[in-house]
Amino acid sequence: MSKKHFEANRFFLKDTIRQQIDFSRTAQSQGLPAPPMQKPCPADVPKIDLPSGKDTLMKLSKMPVGEAIAFRESVRQYKPDPLTLEELSALLWATQGVRCLVSPESALRSVPSAGARHAFETYLVVNRVETLPVGLYRYLPFEEKLAPLALDDDIGHKAAVACLGQNFIATSAVTFFWTAIPARMEWRYDLAAHKVIAIDAGHVGQNLYLACQSIDAGCCAVAAYDQSACDQLLGVDGEEEFTIYLAPVGKY
Numbered sequence: 001m002s003k004k005h006f007e008a009n010r011f012f013l014k015d016t017i018r019q020q021i022d023f024s025r026t027a028q029s030q031g032l033p034a035p036p037m038q039k040p041c042p043a044d045v046p047k048i049d050l051p052s053g054k055d056t057l058m059k060l061s062k063m064p065v066g067e068a069i070a071f072r073e074s075v076r077q078y079k080p081d082p083l084t085l086e087e088l089s090a091l092l093w094a095t096q097g098v099r100c101l102v103s104p105e106s107a108l109r110s111v112p113s114a115g116a117r118h119a120f121e122t123y124l125v126v127n128r129v130e131t132l133p134v135g136l137y138r139y140l141p142f143e144e145k146l147a148p149l150a151l152d153d154d155i156g157h158k159a160a161v162a163c164l165g166q167n168f169i170a171t172s173a174v175t176f177f178w179t180a181i182p183a184r185m186e187w188r189y190d191l192a193a194h195k196v197i198a199i200d201a202g203h204v205g206q207n208l209y210l211a212c213q214s215i216d217a218g219c220c221a222v223a224a225y226d227q228s229a230c231d232q233l234l235g236v237d238g239e240e241e242f243t244i245y246l247a248p249v250g251k252y
């Protein structure tokens with residue numbers, strides 16, 4: 001492979017782009033409104049209350065963080081036991097929970113994010129979570145609720161197919177799918193947004209690994225998937241919002 005072949009993608013990993021951006025012309029500098037911190041959800045969708053994710057995480061965590069780091073591993077085989085709604089809420093809070101509101105357009109969460117722009121939404125393919133019918137859901141972190149999107153007994157299988165036949169995904173209790181809404185980050189960072197979105201996704205994944213470890217669950221990061229099939233599965237447009245990362249979770 002020639003050096004040229006990798007050039008554009010290597011450039012993405014560098015921060016050279018920052019020197020080329022006129023920050024006086026970003027959407028934020030032009031006074032344009034920030035995109036919403038949470039994708040709007042129609043008021044008439046009946047939402048499911050979650051127990052406090054923060055309290056539950058602290059209550060259920062069985063090990064010091066050092067131990068969780070020491071024993072963290074990718075888990076692709078899951079027990080048939082379901083997750084409880086409390087366990088799910090703890091994992092959701094660990095990955096995208098809101099710690100505090102800073103202003104109408106900015107919040108701090110359980111994970112760091114460049115400029116606190118938090119460009120992700122969380123979708124769940126639920127197979128075995130107590131009290132939740134099998135189907136597709138979206139996490140509403142500012143309300144600590146779930147929005148049911150579709151009840152579908154075959155959703156686990158469809159998710160595995162959309163992930164290039166990685167069949168262990170179909171056996172998870174729940175699979176977390178994260179989408180990126182790049183406009184949230186671009187509003188402040190313009191072309192410097194995209195590298196930090198990718199970095200931010202790593203924080204979310206690692207928090208899921210460590211939180212799973214601490215509650216006797218396991219997960220496996222997945223970044224190999226069919227882009228348009230996953231976007232279609234989640235019902236997102238693939239341009240303004242698209243799948244960026246996912247992780248099946250189960251007891252183990």
Ligand SMILES: Cc1cc2nc3c(=O)[nH]c(=O)nc-3n(C[C@H](O)[C@H](O)[C@H](O)COP(=O)(O)O)c2cc1C
Nearest residue numbers: 072073074075076166205220221222223224225245
């Ligand atoms: C960004 C990223 C993408 C990954 N994608 C996949 C994947 O598509 N399928 C899979 O089975 N494992 C995937 N993994 C898991 C890695 O294979 C795993 O982390 C690696 O083998 C090391 O094992 P460990 O996590 O147990 O330390 C991914 C991990 C990361 C961090």
